[in-house]
Amino acid sequence: MAPRIGVLALQGDVREHLEALESLGALALPVKTPGGLADLDGLVIPGGESTVIDKLARMYGVAEALKARIADGFPVYGSCAGMILLADTIADPTTNMKGEPQQSFGGIDMVVKRNAFGRQVDSFEVDLAIKGLNTLPSQDPGRATEPVRAAFIRAPWVESVGESVEVLATIPAENTPLGMDGTRVARIVAVRSGKLLATSFHPEVAGERRIHELFIQMIRGDA
Numbered sequence: 217m218a219p220r221i222g223v224l225a226l227q228g229d230v231r232e233h234l235e236a237l238e239s240l241g242a243l244a245l246p247v248k249t250p251g252g253l254a255d256l257d258g259l260v261i262p263g264g265e266s267t268v269i270d271k272l273a274r275m276y277g278v279a280e281a282l283k284a285r286i287a288d289g290f291p292v293y294g295s296c297a298g299m300i301l302l303a304d305t306i307a308d309p310t311t312n313m314k315g316e317p318q319q320s321f322g323g324i325d326m327v328v329k330r331n332a333f334g335r336q337v338d339s340f341e342v343d344l345a346i347k348g349l350n351t352l353p354s355q356d357p358g359r360a361t362e363p364v365r366a367a368f369i370r371a372p373w374v375e376s377v378g379e380s381v382e383v384l385a386t387i388p389a390e391n392t393p394l395g396m397d398g399t400r401v402a403r404i405v406a407v408r409s410g411k412l413l414a415t416s417f418h419p420e421v422a423g424e425r426r427i428h429e430l431f432i433q434m435i436r437g438d439a
Contacts (some may be wrong), residue, residue, distance in 0.1 A: 218241055218242055218243045219242050219243065219257040219258065219312060219432060219435050219436065220242075220243045220245065220255060220256050220257050221237050221242045221243070221244055221245070221256065221257060221259065221260065221431075221432070221435070222244075222245050222246070222247035222252060222253065222256045222258070222259045222260070223225055223237070223243070223244060223245070223246055223247065223259070223262060224247050224259060224260065224261045224262065224269065224273070224278070224282075224298075225246035225248050226268070226269050226272040226273060226276070226278070227264045227265060227268045227269050227272060228262035228263050228264020228265070228269065228297060229418065229420065230246060230262050231263060232262075232418075232420040233260045233262050233294045233295070233420050233428075234246065235420070236419075236420045236428045237260070237428055237432075239425060240425060240428055240429055240432055241306050242432060245352070247259065247278070248276065248278075248371070248419060249276060249277070249278065250276075250277045250278055250280075250281035252278075253278070253281055253282060253285060255435060256290075257291065257435050258290070258291035258292065258293070258411075258431065258432075258434075258435040259282070259290065259291070259292045259293075260292070260294075260295070260298070260428075261292060261293070261294040261295070261298030261301050261302065261321075261419045262296075262297070262298060263295050263296030263298065263369065263418050264292045264296075265296045266297035266300040266301055266318070266320075266330065267295060267318050269297055269301060270301065270318055270319050270320065271312075271394050273321075274319070279314050279319070279321060282321050283322065284322050286302075286321060286322070286323040286412070287323075289411055290301050290408065290411065291342055291411040291412070291413075291431070291435045292321075292323065292411070292412050292413070293412075293413040293414070293415075293427075293428070293431040294412075294414040294415075295414075295415050295417070295418055295419070295420070295427075296369065296370075296371055296372065296415070296416060296417065296418055297372075298414065298437060299328060299372055299374075299407075299414040299415060299416055300320060300328050300330055300372050300415050301321050302320065302321060302322070302324045302412055302414050303320050303322070303324055303326050303327065303328035303374075303414075304320070304322045304323070304324060304326065304327075305326070305327040305328070305358045306318060306320055306327075306328055306330065307327050307328060307329040307330070307375050307376060308329055308330050309330075310330075311344045312366075317395055323409070323412050324365055324377075324381060324407060324409045324412050324414060325377065325378030325379075325380050325409065326374050326375075326376065326378065326381055326383055326404075326407060326409075326414075327374070327375040327376045327377075328372045328373070328374055328375065329372055329373055329374075329375050330372050330399070331370050331371075331372065332371065332372050332373040332393075332403070332416075333368050333370070333371045333373065333392070333393060333416075334370070334393055335370060336369065336370055338370075338393075339367070339368060339369045339370070340367075340368055340391070341365060341366065341367045341368070342365075342366055342368070343363035343364065343365055343366070343389065343393050343430070344363055344364050344366045344385050344387065344405070344406075344417075345363050345364075345385065346364045346384055346385045346406060346427070346430075347382075347383075347384040347385065348364075348384060348408075348439060349430060352419070352426060352429050352430060352433060352439070353429075353433075362403045364385075364419060364426060364427065365419075365422040365423070365424050366387075366405070366415075366416075366417035366418075366419065366422065366424070367416060367417055367418045367419075367421040367422045368387075368405075368416065368417050368418075369421070371405075371416040371417060372416050373387075373392075373403040373404060373405055373416055374403065374404035374405070374407060374416070377404065377407060380409050380410070381407050381408070381409045382407065382408045382409065382423050383404050383406070383407055384406040384407060384408055385404075385405050385406035386402045386403060386404050386405060387402060387403050387405045387416075388402055389401055389402045401417075406416060408434075411434055411435075413427075413431050415421050415427060415432065
């Protein structure tokens with residue numbers, strides 16, 4: 217039976233994720249309300265504006281419902297803004313007019329820095345090696361080790377992770393901005409923690425499907 221996977225449809229590149237999931241045989245459904253989370257096998261939080269998604273999720277009651285489901289082991293994949301929203305800690309949260317800090321849904325024991333790679337004009341694509349893709353059903357011996365084409369658009373990176381978090385990919389120092397000390401440092405850009413998966417980049421933008429395929433295998437318990 218095809219897995220029922222929602223895409224949080226409050227803001228961001230919802231359509232691209234729906235198309236990616238459908239191309240892999242999943243039943244993909246846009247989710248805008250707490251009721252939309254019912255009867256789902258998993259959820260994708262798309263890229264977009266993490267502050268806007270946070271605000272709307274709280275406004276429509278989705279945030280608390282999703283936090284509860286994540287605590288119960290609900291599979292969720294977060295891409296770009298979705299990675300920020302799955303982080304237990306945001307290194308540089310914005311504040312609203314009331315002085316309240318940006319919130320996240322949490323679930324992954326990591327610290328994430330927003331817009332770490334720069335502004336929209338600093339967007340780029342790069343090939344990355346992602347751990348775990350060699351076990352996917354679609355893989356053949358010749359393609360199992362091929363890198364993933366990753367699109368970084370105002371992307372975050374992971375500053376640090378806890379012991380429960382598995383690092384799936386890092387981006388080489390040559391692709392990261394200069395730090396205050398004038399050096400570049402390799403950064404974590406893909407992680408997994410139990411049934412939660414997060415990437416700094418947008419695989420759906422570059423036409424890559426293996427990250428979504430990995431998520432489907434996680435939902436089925438095969439990865």
